[in-house]
Amino acid sequence: MLPPDLQALEPPYNSARERRMAEQNARLRRICASLIERVESAGLAGGAPYAAFEHSVLLAEQVRDRTEALRRTLEELSEANYRLEQARAEAEAANLSKTHFLAAVSHDLLQPLNAARLFTSALEDQVLPGDAPRQVGNIGRSLKDVESLLGTLIDISRLDAGLLQPDVTTFRADELLDVLAEEYRQMAHAGGLSFHYVPSSVVIKSDLTLLARVMRNFLSNALRYTNCGRLLLGCRLRQNGLEMIVGDSGPGIPEMQRDDIFLEFHRGDWTQDTEDRGLGLGLAIVDRIARMLGHPLKLVSRPGGGSMFSILVPYGEVTEYEDKSTTGRTLDDGLRGMRVWVLDDDNVILDGMRVLLEGWGCQTVLASSTATLDAMLATSSTKPADALLVDYHLSRGETDGLNVADLLRQRFPNLAVILITANHEAEIRRETRQRGFGYLLKPIKPLRLRMQLNAIYHG
Template sequence: MAYTSTRPSPGWPLAPLDPAALPESPEVRALLLAEENDRLRRICGALIERVESSGVPGGAPYAAFEHSVLLAEQVRERTETLQRTLGELHRAKAEAEAANLSKTKFLAAVSHDLLQPLNAARLFASALEEEPLPAGSRRLVANIGRSLKDVEALIGSLVDISRLDAGVLRPDIAPFPAEELLDVLAEEYRQMAAARGLAFHFVTTRAVVETDLALLARVVRNFLGNAIRYTAHGRILLGCRRRRGGLEILVGDTGPGIAPGQQREIFEEFRRIEAGHGGEDRGLGLGLAIVDRISGMLGHPLGLVSVPGRGSLFSVTVPYATEARLSSGRLDPTPSGPPLSDQIVWVLDNDAAIREGMVALLGSWGCRVVAVGSSPEIERCIAEPGTVLLVDYHLGEGQPDGLEVASRLREASPWLPVVVITANHDSALKSRIRQAGYHCLLKPIKPLRLRLLLTSLLGPQPERRPAR
């Protein structure tokens, strides 16, 4: 039987090959199928050519389609890769945040545990300084005190930078007289400057500012500590200038000065200029980095003017208080006579070493001390005029906190002055203490600060001296 090709002419629809019309011979069937496949390929090529030639001039729609399909596949693959990478980054970020929070909690816990014995050691050392000792022993005690201050500064720097990194440090903004802070710092650093053979000049102020007192103290302490550390001879200045935007607190020195190229670098972490005189630089290079971070958080502009070979002048500008909501009186740094003699001080602390240190220190000032370790013991005491309560905030597991104990004592004696002592720098806690009408001291206690506070609460109120 003869076979007639059904190949269409150009322009006719494609007529498929009818399998029933194929011969039975395998060889012939294979030859016809191969011819049909070749015909179909030519038709497809012609169709593709016609589609491309009928598109946009200069375009290639089919090639563009193939390219789009390829691009879509590449986009899909890269999107999947990106999603996997983002998932890994999210997991890594979560792990880093958890590790950072764990580090912060660890440092906070360790610092609290370290501050307890450090607090007791400073109390004992300060009590020894009040005793009549031979000159050699007094030098040893002074060296112990300075070493304890160095340890306190190092721990404080590590904890501060850790809390700043973790974002858990929150300011406790409140109005207070600037002299309440500066007068105390002046007296403290005047003694340190005298030990170095440096003159100390202080210009006080009656301006009322509004900021976080503890954080501002951290800034000014770093300025003063650096000034004394790097000044071999000459003088230190602590003063204030009233500016339109706020009170500018300045610390100047006659030290080596800072070259212009280093003036930005010294505010970076772990950056220090040459060692202080005598090779006694024990810092970590974190002080000014902490100052920079704290001032940025508070919104207080910093200033630095320095001339190599002549000295430096650091400053921070603090806003004035909008209203005088003052909860405490002025602390005079130079009380006359022994105003604490025979004054009664109650001490409530569950740490026996701290109670013993408090008894030694307060006793050396002439106070009559009642030191107990639990709230039931202190609540059995009867307050007399001239009594003040020093209470630790953390009184141990299962015990009421210091605020609760103070509140119960205040119900019986509303006039009782209360000082809450804590190693917790949380702004919410400091705000609660202030709102309750109590005073707050942070551990480790600075003996001079404690003495001035007790003098203001128990001693006669001295007249104010002229101030700017």
């Protein structure tokens, strides 16, 4: 039924159906009016609801435009990041390739240096006329400089390439320190310095080769910066391990520089040695090796009062230690009459070894291949040797030095073996140790070779 105010305007209807439709239309009009009223009441303060609607539409369009612009920017950033990632990966690949290359060619780089060191060491053992000893000494020191620089670069490359892995064993501290003391005592005396060594027979657990690198860097650093006075090499028993110490009476290190000296390419500016050839990498290598081994470093220094570097090495189980010490033996025991076979594919190396060994009184048989050595052994005049010095990398097509040594040991069970190599891989060291062989890295340090031969000959 229509409301009374509309009934007066109600037109005549021809049927009940038309009336019902009119009533429904009236209800829809009332609903529409109510909805319009609610929209208007929810509009802006100014009472312009359609303006609010238009404003909302405009905002939505702006949001859509800005979202699209953001999407395009993100795509551009993603493309730029992809290009940067590609460039970074290419740079890392190039750097890794360089480090792998330098680490891999260390054998070829060290071969001629090894030969030169052998010849120089042989000359230093001889009585030379006039000014020749001084000149030979200068050559020897220059070769040691080259060896140190090249060894440092190779160590850095091996560390960067992840090729330098620890080979932890149990050994006595004096197996390492006795050799270092003999070597650096001579160098200290040559520089006018006194050298004090406090030995220790305590059993420790570490990587002998890497720990030797740390101690050599400590000693070389002490020599480099100490112009007068003395050097100290010794040990202290601590609760958590053996503290291996190198001290000097040099100028000391200012407190502000004590952290920086372990950074790469940082060199102390307090040295007066204008001929020093250090790269500032020695202590950086020490820090990285110490972290790798888990051995804490310590530095105590006072400006004008010298410095003391140390590394704390854990104690080893005595039950795991195999006694290979040379206690009671000295280099003065002599190697005269010792028979030594040398197998190396480099004829210059062989000649250098012959000069060096025969200068010590050894009887040598030298061969550049296993076939040549076999031919020599076939003669009745070749007697069994006391020791075999064999290079790990032999001629192309031949097996490695460890396998050659195994075959010779089958024929000569009492043959002592020393493997010589420029390869620092921990696996080679482990295999060498498991076979009970000696181990020397190139360039050979004649003092260390002589001490090992002395231990074999007088053992």
